[in-house]
Amino acid sequence: LYGLFTEPVVTDSGHGGVRTWVAGSDGRLHTVGDVAPGGAGRALGVADRAVRLGDTALTHRELGRAGLAVSGATVSPDGRLGAGKGVKAVTARGAAWTEPPLAALWETPPAAQAARALRTTSRYGDPGGGGGDLLFLDVELLGAVAEPGGTCLLALCEGGIPVRLAVADDDPALAHRDNLMLLATAPGTRLRIIGRMVPALHPRLTLLACSHPAGEGTLDLGLDRLRRADLPDPSAPVRPAPPQPGGSGAESPLFLLERRVEQAVTAGRSALGMLGDVTAETRRIRRAGLPTAAGLLAALCASAGRRERDLFGRLLPADTDGFATHWLTAARYTAAVAESLCAAAWEPPLRRSAGRPLDRPRSG
Template sequence: MNAAPLPPVAPEVTATLVEHLSPRLRKRLDAAVTKLGARPAHRDGDTVTIVVDDETELRLHAPGGVVATVDDVVCGCLLAPACVHRAAAACAAPTAVPAPELADQPTRAVPEPASATDSAPPPDSVSSPEVASPAQRAAADALWSAGAAVLEAGVDGAGAVAQSALLRAAHTARLRHLPRAAGAALSVVTLLRAARAGDPSYRTADLVTALAELLGTAHRVGTAYGAELAAVRGRARRPYSPDGSLRLYGLFTEPVVTDSGHGGVRTWVATSEGRLCTVGDVAPGGAGRALGVADRAVRLGDSALTHRELGRAGLAVSGATVSPDGRLGAGKGVRAVSARGAAWTEQPLASLWETPPSEQAVRALRSTSRYADPDGGGSDLLFLDVELLGAVRESGGACLLARCEGDFPVRLAVADDNPALAHRDNLMLLATAPGTRLRIIGRLVPAPHPRLILLACSHPTGEGTIDLGLDRLRRADLPDPAAPVYPAPPQPGGTGAHSPLYLLERRVEQTVPAGRAALGMLGDVTTEARRIRRAGLPTAAGLLTALVTSAARRDRDLFGRLLPVDTDGFATSWLTAARYTAAVAESLCAAAWEPTREGPAAAPPAPDQWPERAMAKTVQG
């Protein structure tokens, strides 16, 4: 195995190296990637050297941490630069993407520059709604074709060549000012590589979401206009707009550790009107950096408060700038001084817990939706008063069960299993104290039952608050030293427990690892479609039939020869089914938090009460 991690490689570099290979070498590329990944490597400054064999070395030069040009990948073999080693190294290395926080430095909201290849609108269309340029539509079509090819082949067939096509399309889309679609394509490539490498953190559901986001965004570029087009295009840099003077009250600080190797913290604050904002510091470094940054000064004006201190104190800010999703800018004109904070039981923070849980869940769903507008704003946090019941066993491990106000159960899951962080230890310790009443802050998890990721809570003694990812509880802090582990309670007997919608969901997921051909071999699905239709879901039944029929369809010409498969038609059927199942999942999640008339045990509505027409409209949008 490589002793030193390979530096990130720019998407256009990987695509160019693969495109320059001969057809014979392209067939050997996947094997070369696997072989090269097992060779030893070492780092010397900005250069990583891979020992290909006893006589050959390959060097990746990454000034600034990223391999930015083709000339930065140098191989010493006799066939270089036309060898397979350079392309294999680029495919084995991670794809360079902007850091989550560092790429979002405060900037003034200015119009995006027009591409030199974009055609100008005709003079008589000045008052007409803005539409995508021909160059943008061409870039979106290339993304659609590359995404449809991945869906056609499945994970096993989407090797380095298919990934390079996605990287080339992503690079072109970014040049045409389509950063949202380009980012979705890079996410698909990252997940494909994780799936093919057997990464234990890979989940098929994540790749389903990424592929649906890629195909859906690429499709909408050609049909959207005006404000919708702006949302579909996305933004390469987050805009910050002036917000005057703000009085901020700290809520809590959470560690941030990403799969791309970045680490840091995000501190949540609230304005005097109850609006939520964040101050972040994330950079390459992982969990170790997250723990260290928590005790560094906040990058906001002249404030000397650390992130931990800001989570419990206050700030008075003048010249503030805020992004649409609530991130506070740290421009030169921002001034900030320390001020008194507020307890969670004092105003204005106490008002956050006064909103009914059902309303909070609906608001959070707008930002946690799989296909939500990245610039839509909003928060996915919920503020609840709960009574702890104990730990419950689940298929994925144990979680903490609590009773929310209104007497319905809520499952509290671990935010991050990284042993360097305190999430897991704190949650398991809280599970040993049933009957304890706490005020908590959690992140909504879309599920057919109430479920949160626990982030912060009031101290069990009633004094202060606990940042569950950074602070560590002690057994002496809890009133009860031990408690039994309870079996998981039965799920509500509504739609989420008995709906046969999973028959459609599993076909959508099966397509991603196996490809269209495997789905086409299922044969007749009339029985499954009839079962779904009897449950009151005719739209789902029709989508299942259309998906399988499209996968199995192979037309012939007049001479009986098989015609090429209709990859676009199959991709359209799959995308429609994926968006529909996501809409139903969000509907079930909202219904799970809705109290009933008899009591608060929120059961989802019966199948015959589902607003299928509204869901179909949501899917088409």
Template sequence: MNADQLPPAAPEVTATLVETLSPRLRKRLDAAVTKLGARPAHRDGDTVTIQVDDESELRLHAPGGVVARVEDITCGCLLAPACVHRAAAACAAPTADQATEPAEQPAPKTPEPTGATEPDAAAPQETASDAQRTAADALWAAGAAVLEAGVDGAGAVTQSALLRAAHTARLRRLPRAAAAALSVVTLLRAARTGDPSYRTADLVTALAELLGTARRVGTASGAELAAVCGRARRPYSPDGSLRLYGLFTEPVVTDSGHGGVRTWVAGGDGRLFTVGDVAPGGAGRALGVADRAVRLGDSALTHRELGRAGLAVSGATVSPDGRLGAGKGVKAVTARGAAWTEPPLAALWEAPPAEQAARALRAVSRYAEPDGGGSDLLFLDVELLGAVREPGGACLLARCAGGVPVRLTVADDDPALPHRDNLALLAAAPGTRLRIIGRLVPAPHPRLTLLACSHPTGEGTVDLGLDRLRRADLPDPKARVHLAPAQPAGSGAASPLYLLERRVEQTVPAGRAALGLLGDVTAEARRIRRGGLPTAADLLIALCAAAGRRERDLFGRLLPADTDGFAAHWLAAARYTAAVSEALCSAAWNPADAAPTGDAPTGGAPADDGPAPVSPPARAHAV
């Protein structure tokens, strides 16, 4: 049995079952979760049955797809209902976030105004209520406990405390902080089960978001408080009539088991919108959905066709992140599209790359405010230079306006999608000039994941995640992969910031105690100061000092560690490193800072059996 076979369990269900266990059973809970994962399970409608042993069965009843009540988990063993099996099943099941709107939900019909207002539509509060402050304090304490214990020590009991705090925060209208807590729980489970998609950097970001949001609840007011609280559901607001022009379609395949497509369109004023179809499934569903009709009005266009055609929409509804609603009041008919070189689409490529990168960086910032709007796409005219070797493989190097060298990587490494093959073929066409669309990758050097490009022959466009290029499409069909000249690593490559970053990341898997054993970090701090980052040096010293500080009472006994103080120092270091990394990324796109192209090759000749491999990106974790 694996977690995918179990229905999602509401956070309060898991928290309640764990809290009712005796102290003795809580100590056995992690082992029970592991043991339960090795037992066979089968689904029958809304019920999943797990064979605990030869005589006992455990049942999870999930009407509507979610285990919403404690009574929906039953066990047939002699100790039930006070047994450890029910809590273990809830801890093994994915966490349900029932208050969050699905990724591609049609916009509801706008209700008539009434005397009462919905909570999300109410006027912003001036300051947080006492109940909200209490809920935020509980979230802070639960997050600090995770940081204290590290991944290895943050078992089911620690996770249940986070789930309880998340449920309370949701009831107190703090959905942003509650969502961050659920993300931390999901990543902790992925780390403890050895999920290959888990990355420590993701858990660092989730923990910093949780702690930072919980801390700001008590100090924010007015509009800032509304942003800190967040929204439980994505609002769709009326946007009248829109004339839309298709740009491209990209497949969406996530580690959460969802698959589908997202089609990007632009309005006459240059605003970007998306029309998506994402549901449980993998790469196969993504490829199949691309040829299904778009769920928007009466249009008969498929997603592939919409990426090259146009739409006239009346009664449009749009979410803050640009998703088009598909409610009953929305009407859409097929219209003429526009080439990338024709207005109004051509204007997207006229903005300087540095300006586009700054805008995209605000959208992909690790701690961006929700509903901040903006797009992470860049529209560039480039000249291909060839493949460059990197530690993870190779990527395609191109030169954009101002002579800035840009590394282009695959958007998804799934072998069922043509991303990698297409990028490898483009590496065999140095000197080709293309108009491209890519997604910014925050890095100390200009870097994009390549999503779409103009056809190498100059006719039409290519959706690189759905369409397959052939050698006959290249200017020289017999061309081999070309290795571009060596490139400097970027303005931020020599920055000693990594000395602080690795200590921030080291805390997450090992906990505070491991950082406290480092001892003197004066040499590292001195090196950081020489690199022009005195604040980073001070943060490193303060972080390590807080990790190793343990007071004693009058009898010489160690007092409990100051988890709150250590969490505050860790949060400051995490947010600082993120801000500096984003500043280095923004500076790398400035033509004045772009380093000239070198002359030395990066390695030997490519192999005869095919193109050089292209380094994969990290796949998205949520729809």
């Protein structure tokens, strides 16, 4: 097994720890984790503890950059390695990100990686094996972009695709936010990165690890802290990224249908039944070229408010089965369209913006 990186894990339930990602010689990804009650403080401490796998003395942080020969370990469907009594593990030579077998992870085109990640993250899809939502990209940093949820980093990946890189966890005890802001001071820097797919109408990842800007080694961006001395210009301020044109789905009114689907879950059928006329919303959706979505919205709201009467004028019980059918149809449709728009955003533009083609970083 060849170490890739280690990420801190902090859950809303108060658990903390780390997950170290390793790859086999066949390119399959596996994880070695240590998560227990404790929060961010435990995550930082566990990173420097020995891995619970065989008799190895490697810490999680070291395993993310080293190799491990393992026998007798079980593997769960999501790629987790079991640490039973029969497991034997000894330290072995690792591989740089630019060396086989790890280098092959970056050879798949970004659009194909995004399609695989969408199959993994789809609420109706097959989750598949572990690491299906990870993307391996070569990028050139462009600068910072202000968003309602905080600043993210804009980068250009292979094929001229602009990708937004967000922090994986905003906990101040972790290094994600500080590292991202330092990288935002170095536009033009070329890095090899690992990120987790965030389904959106534009290419988006949470940034987990990257090659070192100075050209040697790699950084676990939740655990290792960059220094200004590591950057090309230590005194440079945060640089805003140049404006980027919006993609085909940037202004999609699909959210008008999505919010009604979600409203039915949180507030119930009666809330949709009281909306009244939704002609303005359906008209806006039709103008965007989504007549099916407009029809589904109208049918969903009409079904929610429809109550039949018997021959004596008494209200009959609501047709809950009919409403459920309309809701499920709308939910599946919005998920499919959102995934299609996300996949389209990862396709290379017809014309690349002016500039040099991306080179492969020399660091590993």
